[in-house]
Amino acid sequence: ERQSRHGRRAPCRCHQSCRRPAGEVGGACPWASSAAPWRRGPAGGSCPQTCQTRALLAYTLGVKQMIVGVNKMDTTEPPFSQTRFEEIQKEVSAYIKKIGYNPATVPFVPISGWNGDNMLEPSTNMPWYKGWSIERKSGKSEGKTLLQALDAMEPPTRPTDKPLRLPLQDVYKIGGIGTVPVGRVETGVLKPGMVVTFAPANLTTEVKSVEMHHEALAEAVPGDNVGFNVKNVSVKELRRGYVCGDSKDTPPKATEEFTAQVIVLNHPGQIANGYTPVLDCHTAHIACKFREIKEKCDRRSGKKLEDNPKFIKSGDAAIIDLVPSKPMCVETFTDFPPLGRFAVRDMRQTVAVGVIKSVKPKEASGGKVTKAAEKAQKKK
Structure with a gap:
């Protein structure tokens, strides 16, 4: 917490756990260790795989601002080596440029977290x-410490005018209260008394209360990580990866299939029709089949290069039809960016990233409308 603003830290000990909080933040600060010898990473260059993966996941999940902390500077040979810092800065800059970041907007800060060098005060x-110097749309910023780099981050805009979308992180059963889904509001507004629909289960109920940090809210807006009590719903009826929306304003629906532009970043072989990796899209973690690779395209311009290619490989971009193996809810990137981008996971690493161009919703069948929802709808 600072005089001018306050923020929340979302720690991740490894890139697997990084997938979860990365979608919740407005800026990323990956650490690049200056101590360990760097070997060639899977996507080229000597930027290590963990550093690559974290930066890639941050970009894929929509984190537009980044700070790179070059840590353990006290353990270099010699200690606090300028040569070592510049070597790391060069390698990391090349990689983050490759995945989509502009290095001119990214502060690089040599630090020692153990000793506090360049953390709060100049070392x-x-x-x-x-010191670091960057230029963003809002203007130029400069400084020497990690704290100054954090202060220079621009608060993200929050899309309150769009329909509600809240992907569930967890669902809890709390004694004396009931079922409490937990997640981050991505778009729209969540209020007590609102009748909401959960996709892909097509379950409709009323929100009894909304809380953040143990305080009741009159409304939750994009960026808020909240828990909300829902009526007449068992904890077994909801799960991580479901999406909550306003039942009266473009409610979310189950997805039958979707078309996406996929960029292959790091796959050791060839990818053909029928490939079925796991997709991390918002909080969902579901295997999806590459039903048809429709065309190969230029990864930057999107221009078509080849129709119906037999396979794609690392470095290629393609338009692909995908089919989820289990019930899933996704949206187009243009309508709901947080629900329209994904990472493709295979062999314990991120092999590709993608953005969703179009979605074919599944025909609604079954589902459930709770008594609380029916009662609330009659009142209105």
């Missing part, structure tokens, strides 16, 4: 470091 151990 006397690195007189060669003249």
Whole structure:
């Protein structure tokens, strides 16, 4: 918490756990260790795989601002080595540029988290470091410490005018209260008394209350991580990956199939029709089949290069029809960006990223409307 703003830290110990909080934040700060010897990463260059994966996941999940902290500078040979810092800065800059970031907007800060060098105050151990300087749309910023780099981050805009979309992170059963889904409001507004629909289950009920940090809210807006009590719903009826929306304003629906532009970043072989990796899309983690690779295209311009290619490989971009193996809810990137981008996971790593161009919803069948929802709808 600062005088000008306050923020929430979403820690991740490894890139697997990074997938979960990355979608919740407005900025990322991956650590690049200066201590360990760097080997060639899977996507080229010597930026290590963990650093690559975290930066890639941040970009895929829509994190537009980044700070790179070059940590453990006290353990380099010699300690606080300028050469080592510049080597790492060069390698990481090349990689983040490749995946979509502009290095001119990314502060690189040499730090020692253990000793506190350049964390809160400028370090006397690195007189060669003249500080970072960046230029974003809002103007130029400069400084020497990690804290100053955090202060220079621009607060993200929050789309309150769009229909409600809230992907569930977890669902809890709390004694004396009942079923409490937990998640981050991505778009729209969530209020007590609202009748909501959960997709892909097509379950409709009333929101009894909304809380954040143990305080009741009159409304939750994009960026808020909240828990909300729902009536007449068992904890077994909801699960992580479901999407909550306003039942009266473009409610979310189950997805039958969707078309996406996929960029293959790191796959050791060839990808053909029938390939079935796991997709991480918002909070969902579901295997999806590459039903048809429709065309190969230029990854930057989107221009068509080849119709119906037999396979694609690392470095290629393609338009692909995908089919979820289990009930799933996704949206187009243009309508709901947080629900329209995904990472493709295989062999314990991120092999591709994608954005969803179009969605074919599944015909509604079954579902459930609770008594609380029916009662609330009659009142209105």
